[in-house]
Amino acid sequence: MMNYEHTLDYLFNALPMFQRVGASAFKKDLSNTIALCNHLNNPQHKFKSIHVAGTNGKGSSSHAICSVLIEAGYKVGLYTSPHLKTFTERIKINGQEIPDADVIAFVAENKRFLDEIKPSFFEMTVGMAFWYFAKEKVDIAVIEVGMGGRLDSTNVIQPEVCLITNIGYDHMQFLGDTLEAIAGEKAGIIKENTPVVISQRQAATTPVFQAIAAEKNAPIYFAEDFIQIEKAATHNSGSYQIRISDKQFQLELDLKGNYQQKNLAGIIQTIQVLRDLGYEITQEHLKCGLNKVVKNTGLKGRWQQLGDNPMIICDTGHNQDGISQILNQINEYTFNKLWMVIGMVNDKDLDKVLAILPKEADYIFVEAKIPRALPAEELAILAKKYKLQGLVISDVNMGLEYAKKNAAQDDLIFIGGSTFVVAEINDL
Numbered sequence: 001m002m003n004y005e006h007t008l009d010y011l012f013n014a015l016p017m018f019q020r021v022g023a024s025a026f027k028k029d030l031s032n033t034i035a036l037c038n039h040l041n042n043p044q045h046k047f048k049s050i051h052v053a054g055t056n057g058k059g060s061s062s063h064a065i066c067s068v069l070i071e072a073g074y075k076v077g078l079y080t081s082p083h084l085k086t087f088t089e090r091i092k093i094n095g096q097e098i099p100d101a102d103v104i105a106f107v108a109e110n111k112r113f114l115d116e117i118k119p120s121f122f123e124m125t126v127g128m129a130f131w132y133f134a135k136e137k138v139d140i141a142v143i144e145v146g147m148g149g150r151l152d153s154t155n156v157i158q159p160e161v162c163l164i165t166n167i168g169y170d171h172m173q174f175l176g177d178t179l180e181a182i183a184g185e186k187a188g189i190i191k192e193n194t195p196v197v198i199s200q201r202q203a204a205t206t207p208v209f210q211a212i213a214a215e216k217n218a219p220i221y222f223a224e225d226f227i228q229i230e231k232a233a234t235h236n237s238g239s240y241q242i243r244i245s246d247k248q249f250q251l252e253l254d255l256k257g258n259y260q261q262k263n264l265a266g267i268i269q270t271i272q273v274l275r276d277l278g279y280e281i282t283q284e285h286l287k288c289g290l291n292k293v294v295k296n297t298g299l300k301g302r303w304q305q306l307g308d309n310p311m312i313i314c315d316t317g318h319n320q321d322g323i324s325q326i327l328n329q330i331n332e333y334t335f336n337k338l339w340m341v342i343g344m345v346n347d348k349d350l351d352k353v354l355a356i357l358p359k360e361a362d363y364i365f366v367e368a369k370i371p372r373a374l375p376a377e378e379l380a381i382l383a384k385k386y387k388l389q390g391l392v393i394s395d396v397n398m399g400l401e402y403a404k405k406n407a408a409q410d411d412l413i414f415i416g417g418s419t420f421v422v423a424e425i426n427d428l
Helices: 004-014 031-039 058-071 100-117 121-135 179-189 206-215 260-276 283-291 293-297 320-330 350-354 376-384 396-406 419-423
Strands: 048-053 076-079 091-093 140-144 161-164 196-198 220-222 227-231 239-244 247-252 304-307 311-315 338-342 362-365 390-392 412-416
Touching: 004 100, 004 121, 031 100, 031 121, 048 058, 048 179, 058 076, 058 140, 058 161, 058 260, 058 283, 058 293, 076 121, 091 121, 100 121, 121 140, 161 179, 161 260, 179 206, 196 206, 196 260, 206 220, 227 260, 239 260, 247 283, 260 283, 283 293, 311 320, 320 350, 320 412, 338 396, 350 376, 362 376, 362 396, 376 390, 396 412, 412 419
Parallel strands: 048 140, 048 161, 076 140, 161 196, 196 220, 311 412, 338 362, 338 412, 362 390
Antiparallel strands: 076 091, 227 239, 239 247, 304 311
């Protein structure tokens, strides 16, 4: 009988994992997922679902929608990726991670079949999530796309509503190198006669979404046409003024990143569509849910403050769009010196990110302990081209400790550049 450690070893080592190895684990078709779902008696059709895609914001939006539904009294599954600390973070019901015993049971019961079809790590995890949500009879599950949409393993569900957040440049070697091409892949989650909400209107992507929605006869809602959002002026406040048609109300979001403003209209419009479908979600459920996203779902690493004097902030934003939002928010703070503890993975378009990083900051280049990590030495050499100066301290926590020791009380330390750097922070 396999124990939990053996089971995790099997998952991580026997099956390719994109987070660790990159391109070789990416499969451009759904045949394995369909075969696995058939083998499991198609659990994905045994519960209602919401499907969330996008470049940035899909994780935060998924957790926020889940939190609102929990407040409304539903039993809610949540499937997200990647995990930061533990594998079980990927699969939750009402904020509780899948028990180790269920992970062991899933692999034990299906190992012969898994050995036969050799699915990727992600394909198998998706199968496990669907199996668990069906077994536990969730009322509804929020399913976050891994990458793209059209050929993503999650794209075998028939959701109540789809949400597509912002579209930016990421994973271009798989999804295309124009915003239109990337939007086309993400729009692959749009289903026949199923409403789709678009969080942000973007000139390049709007026609793509409109065309695919029309083809599928899917009602399409551009959230900002229905909902106006203003943020309170103070930084690190999650206070927003919301206007929906002529109704106005205030809400406090516990996710403090300014970039959440771009996600909010899509989240609220998705809830509105669910209400129209008969889900009982009051204004109070919405307010409480958005105020308790972290408490209800355990979301970590989104503009998370790790310390005071000096202020220490981490964020998982890792592409050009995500990093530029982070820098805008850093610029709202008053500080003496900025320390940037930065590590990246080797398959990103690094030049786009390095070009926008502040030249006056003190850098500490680190690397996460995964094969895809760009060696800190190489990152430092690349950064020099953009006049970014600093030290190489490969270990993430040692890099952060160095910054803490050398920073003055009125300095600001930022740590990020990659989800995997944030995942390794001891204090998270």
